[in-house]
Amino acid sequence: MTRTVLITGSAVLTGAHLAARRLSASADYVVFAPWGADQPSGADLVAAVRRVLRSTVSGAADVGRMRCLSYGEGLARALPEGWRIEEVWCLTGTPWVGGEQVAAADLVGTRRLLEELGPLGVRELNQVGSVYAAGLDAGHVAETPWAADDGLGDEVSAQYTAMEREVVSACAAAGVAHRTFRTGLVVGESLGLAGVPREGAAPLFGTLHDLVREVRERLPEYFGHQPLRWHARAGGSLGLIEVGEAAEALLCLGYSEQAGGVHHVVAPSNLTVEKLIDQIGEAYDIPIAAVADRDELTAVDRLFAARLGAFTGFLSARTTFDHADRCGPESQVNPDLLRLLRRGQDLAARAAARRVAETRMGVRRRTIDAHGAPLTYEVAGSDGPVLVILNALGQGTGFWYRLVDRLADRYRVILWEPRGTDSPVSVLLPDQVNDLVEVLRHERADTCDLLGWCTGPKVAVEFARRRPSAVRSMVLLNGSFRAGGRVGDPDTPYERNLEALCRMVGGQPHLAKSMLRMFGLQEEFDPADEADPHRLAERVLSLANRTLAEDLRRPFRSPATLVNYARQLLDFWAHDSLAEAGSVTTPMLFVGAEFDTVASPERFRQSAAAFPNARHVQIDGATHYVMHDRPDLVAALVDGFLRGHPLGDLAGLRWSDLLEVR
Incomplete structure (x- = not known):
């Protein structure tokens, strides 16, 4: 029967x-x-x-x-x-x-x-x-x-x-x-x-x-x-x-x-x-x-x-x-x-790697006029809610495709390489905010969610202050709210060295060619030379993914790009986005990384405490490039937060009590 x-x-x-x-x-x-x-x-x-x-x-x-x-x-x-x-x-x-x-x-x-x-x-x-x-x-x-x-x-x-x-x-x-x-x-x-x-x-x-x-x-x-x-x-x-x-x-x-x-x-x-x-x-x-x-x-x-x-x-x-x-x-x-x-x-x-490659090849590229200069951005995914990725200064989109592949079935994902590093025209922080305005206008998007990485969170916060009704929520990933003149700011060694380089090159552009080798190169070492297994493990977890080697060198690939990058960063550090953080009430999730050697994890956690509607979580054993290394976990965090789902069951995370920091 x-x-x-x-x-x-x-x-x-x-x-x-x-x-x-x-x-x-x-x-x-x-x-x-x-x-x-x-x-x-x-x-x-x-x-x-x-x-x-x-x-x-x-x-x-x-x-x-x-x-x-x-x-x-x-x-x-x-x-x-x-x-x-x-x-x-x-x-x-x-x-x-x-x-x-x-x-x-x-x-x-x-x-x-x-x-x-x-x-x-x-x-x-x-x-x-x-x-x-x-x-x-x-x-x-x-x-x-x-x-x-x-x-x-x-x-x-x-x-x-x-x-x-x-x-x-x-x-x-x-x-x-x-x-x-x-x-x-x-x-x-x-x-x-x-x-x-x-x-x-x-x-x-x-x-x-x-x-x-x-x-x-x-x-x-x-x-x-x-x-x-x-x-x-x-x-x-x-x-x-x-x-x-x-x-x-x-x-x-x-x-x-x-x-x-x-x-x-x-x-x-x-x-x-x-x-x-x-x-x-x-x-x-x-x-x-x-x-x-x-x-x-x-x-x-x-x-x-x-x-x-x-x-x-x-x-x-x-x-x-x-x-x-x-x-x-x-x-x-x-x-x-x-x-x-x-x-x-x-x-x-x-199969997942092939799918990511297909996602990269399948993005829809659109070029618009942004205040008299061309801006090319990419769109991937469905007709779902608009999710805008605010990329780091000087960086291309190669860091993002593993994550975009995980999110594109539920969101219309928009991303681009911030202007200014390749251009002789100076593009500063207010211009980056204006670029976001133009992209959303061209996409006919009245509201969006923002996902900012590294320098991108400052752009996200400035845009939210300017147009609070346009931002549903923000996820900020390994962000830098660094600002010049703050006493006791917990910089990483990379940030201190990078500032010295930028001030030198920004003031004396002719030095750019000789300074190119200082940054953008992966640390090389022989693990056999490290006898302490604990130090070896920490060094390994601090390394950037080797598949990103070419992407990491983008700001340092020529004297001209280095000079432009240095001037953009000096302008970026001149803006203190935390000064009026209390006025930004948009729901925010700060996602830090334990082994981020680029942007200070401690300052990022302290920055989260300055915003009235923010949460902070740190990913164990992760680097500055966690969206490439662990796209499934980051996608679960982003999607779960944007849709209001519980996040407590995700393993490998440490949530902060921001009341203690405040």
Whole structure:
């Protein structure tokens, strides 16, 4: 008998595998409707299911029997006319992985689903949660219902255990057959879905791949000299399971087991952290070491832990589980799977690089007359809200395309190279503000959001003071509010040296040619010469990305550009944008970087405190060029702030209490 099956919840990877296998093994219809903020589009969900069908599921399947919907306010009205849902798979998240935002979405979505059991015509509900709702140090967990005090050591865990009991009670009251499943930490490819899915062990492998790429883009040979150290308590182990095997086991148990039971979908035994480290090191081609003393962690190691966030607790977990041997996997996660996972991540990274190149090639370039001189700007993206990037003086647009690629599907992104460095005509700070006015007028944009970097935040603030109603909000990235004459301003060595150079060249332009080599060149050093692993790690994290070498030299590529750049900076430092900061009430997010050696992170934090409606956050282990190094994180911050979403679940950030600074 053909059924219509609803697959919903926040666990999208498991859901895609479950949908693919259900379509392949039956003639059933599938409604795939994840819930929560920023879930993939219907087209992305279909592509993910097709990918599973091609790579892991034997036999063909008709994806025309699947509908992808947004759960929204409810499904009963969104279903095609005449459709009834006989069977539901509700896939919720894992404590310490999804965070409070996913947990809140799971609670709201589950309760909405329970309210719709009758209108949808549901006969059977399979609830899938996590074995780790019991905690990370809970001893042995049996296949029995959660007791009232299970998970109470953690607020999010307690929510998930209470939610499981609530589902059982609601199904009993509605006469709906019910089964409870709990999975281990699923391991599998991201299936082309954007970002790092906050599901199962995805944060571990996604963070590792991103960190290794970022470090190697700064110093390719770093991991030839230093291991990546994990802080892990001796005796820790993880209950890992390949996501496809988890989906197979869920369907098998769903077909074979009577309603009312509790079933664990985990490997026969946990994988020790020591064995996992060996397997991951081999798969990712880097040395990894577990250490018991946090003082042994270098800045690179601490960055890895910070970006893992709460998932670091799993590296010392000691919880074990009963195993459903009727349908469960026969073995643990193995090195072959991890190598395939890493290969998939490498392919996804190359695909992302191609997409960024296509974004760069596909921008629409427009040239306008800006007060008697030509100004060429670029437009990327949709017809969504206008987001204007205010670039740094002297810099081209090459720093931005990775970030633009992440934002262009939701915003009309506008950016340009500030005039004046290449031009014999002097273009000063007021002229930069006028250029912004002209671009918005030509784009017929009455309002916009502003994203300013380095010197760009001063332009943003001056424009907001001049036209407050035109600016919805501002994100200021590694900005410099440096002004001459301030006593005790916390300059970086780079800023002090740059000012000396600018004053020398600005007053004596004939010296420009001999001064070109002082700036714009990447520091070169042999990591073998640095015996202290802590100093080596900090030096590496302070380096600019090597892929930006040509972009960094733009202001220093000729004597003429250096002279113009010096005069622009001297004018920039002559303006104190903080003098009237109290009058700027636009919502503002200041995003700083821990290892910004160009613009002082401390002055940037102090500057944020001068504005009445500002927040400040610092990104761990980041440089001045963080929008290029970590476009996914910066895009999440920018988009989340502009749309008013909670940002507390993003890992690797340190929020400031500006009241203390004020």
